[in-house]
Amino acid sequence: MLKRRQFLGGMAALGGSYILSACGGGSEGTSGSASGGADAQATAHAASASASGTTVPSAASITDSTGAVWTLANGSVYVNGAKAGNTYNVTLLLYCNGAIYCAGTGGQYYGWNGSTWTMCNDPRMGGTSADGTTLPASPYIIDKVGGVWTLVNGSIHMNGAPVGNTYGVSLVLWYGGKIWACGTGGQFYVNADPRNFAAQWLACSDPRIAVAPAAGNFYGMNGHYDYTYTPAQLVSIMKAMGCTTYRVGCTSDPSQLNPVVNIAKAFQSAGLSLLVLIEGGVYDSSGHVFANEVQAYQTCYAGAHTIATALAPYGVTMYECGNELTRQNATVMNFSYAGSLAMDFNNANWPVMRGSMRGMIDGVKSVQPSAKCGVNFCVADIGAADALWEGMQPDGTGGHQKLRWDITTWHNYDAYGDIFSIGTDGQGPTFDLPTYCKARYGVPFIISEWNTGPSQAETYRASYIASQLGQFYQARKTHNIQSVMYYVLDSGNDTYGIMVNGTPISAPYSAFTSFTSSHPDN
Structure with missing residues (x-):
């Protein structure tokens, strides 16, 4: 099976938390709207809290929900007569929804968290805007x-x-x-x-425009060329599960390519589709990173040309050019990075990766000009996808050859997060990745690997399958999702596979087949 790397997503969510050393600039004791000195020293507790929206000025003081009295004197904030943090040049004190805020002459707001001031917006503006604002x-x-x-x-x-x-x-x-x-x-x-x-x-393009790919390839399954299943058995298994598309990888080595050719023959007769993963990459036959972009291009071109030549007669029209190339030791700076920024990737080895991808695409097109070629990404790798699409390097330099693919393919495992609300920096903030890709690249979207983690129980996996298929199915006609391909048919155990040696793993298999049988691919 393909090597799995679990995303570690440990980056802190964005957002500031700063001690308020200045609120509008200047030095303590300079100008600023102030209530009277007597108010600043108030210590008496009122019987009830001030109304939400109360400000100083125009009120002389604010009473919070605990009965503490907040005042403003000479640009500083006081609570029960004692300074609340190190503030100066404060022009406004605000009580909103049970919390205390202040602002200075520059208009920046800060909220009191019980011990210090943290930067924020005016709370009266509301929170995150509604989608579509x-x-x-x-x-x-x-x-x-x-x-x-x-x-x-x-x-x-x-x-x-x-x-x-x-x-x-x-x-x-x-x-x-x-x-x-x-x-x-x-x-x-x-x-x-x-x-x-x-x-x-x-x-x-306008991201709000709904796009639906051609029906008929939505339910997919991953497999391997070296299974003991015969091609005829694979056809029967696929049909029993309601799947129409099968992803299988190989190099140009005859020991790998010939079994895939036999699968292609059987699938063509059965009216099923193959997505063939071309196993080219950034390493040469000795395991070293290619010397340069040209060497990577030429090597991967030759392999893809051989594969397409062998498979074209048997109805194969979809190819995935490389597997998780943005997630190799040579290409990603840190495996915990979500990949939403180009700088998350290795600038020195970037040309080699680009050359490998270009070579595979061009190698296929040299045999089958109308074939559809995809490049796959992981986690939230839009930083990599955008840089390749725009001919950019991770260091921000441009002018390089732009990469164009016919299908955007993505891997989405449970540890990566919800692909429709995936974190841009580990844990947040989140965005709808298929919508982004639909608008940016304008080609169909395939989730070519998806699953939960290898240690999950069968009941969890079954629930995950049902919920994920539900999400994918609902979005298929708006987000240009052509296919979602479960990883994997048989992993030899219950870590990823949905069956072992032809015997279904009961709960996950039932969850999968129940969904496909009740939700037609039309």
């Missing part, structure tokens, strides 16, 4: 980390600062956990990462 229909959009987006004279701002060089913007959209923009000419762009100027605004 647009500017200028709304005065602002709040993203999942509290960033406030506004449209000012056709230019896009976040927290008051321009986000890249934008002009003539007629629409800003919050959708699927991302910020999208449209100019007066109708072209959409997505903000890939507000922290990285080179990747800020990338061309795309």
Whole structure:
């Protein structure tokens, strides 16, 4: 079976927590709206809390839910007569939904957490905006980390600062956990990462447009060329499970390729489809990283040409060019990185990976120009996908050959998170990855591997299968999802497989077949 790497997702969620050393700038004791000295020293406790929305000024004081009295004097915040943290130049004190906030002359808000002040938005603005919120229909959009987006004279701002060089913007959209923009000419762009100027605004289509791929290939299964099952047995197993597409990998070595050819012959006669994984990569036959992009391209081109030549006569029209190449020791900087930023990947070995992918795609196309070639990614690897698509390096330099694929393929295991709400940096913030890919690349989307972890009990796996298929099925006609391919038919044990030596593993197998039989692929 293919080597599994469990995503460690330990990156902290984005969002600031800063001690309030200044609230608007200046030094303690300078100007600022203040209540009287007597109010600042108040220690008496009132009988009831102030109304939510009370401010100082205009009120003289705020009483919180514990009865503590908050006041503002000479730009500093006091609670029961004692300073609450190190504050100065505070111009506003606010009580909102049971919490205390303050703001300075610069307009930045801070919330009191019981011991210190943490940076935040004005709580009266509300939390994360509803999906589909647009500017200028709304005065602002709040993203999942509290960033406030506004449209000012056709230019896009976040927290008051321009986000890249934008002009003539007629629409800003919050959708699927991302910020999208449209100019007066109708072209959409997505903000890939507000922290990285080179990747800020990338061309795309309107993400709200529902796209449905051709029906008939939705339910899929992974397998291996060296199974003891005969091709005829595989056909029977696939039909019994309600599957129409089978993913199997090989190199150009005849010991691997010939069994796949035999499977292709049987599947062609049975009206089933193959997605053939071409096992090219970034390492040469000695296990070393290829010397350069040209060597990687030529080697992988030759292997893909051989594979396509052997399989083309038997109805194979879909190929996946490389397996998890963004998740090799040579290509990812740290396996715990989610991959949402190009800088998550190895800049030195990037050309070799790009050359391998290009070689496999071109090798297939040299035999079958109309074949569909995919490149697979893992976790939240849009940083890698975008860089390849735009001809960029992880260090932000551009001008390299752009990679184009016909199918976007992705691997999504339980440890990676929900693919429709996957973390951009380990645990958050989250976004809808298939929606992003649909709008960015404009080609069908295949989840070519999915499963839970190898140590899970059969009951958990069965529940996971049912819930995941439910999500995938619901989104198939809106997110351009062509196929979802369970990993794996038979792993020789109960870690990943859905059967062992032809005998179904009861709970997972029943969950899978019950779903396929009751949810037609149409």
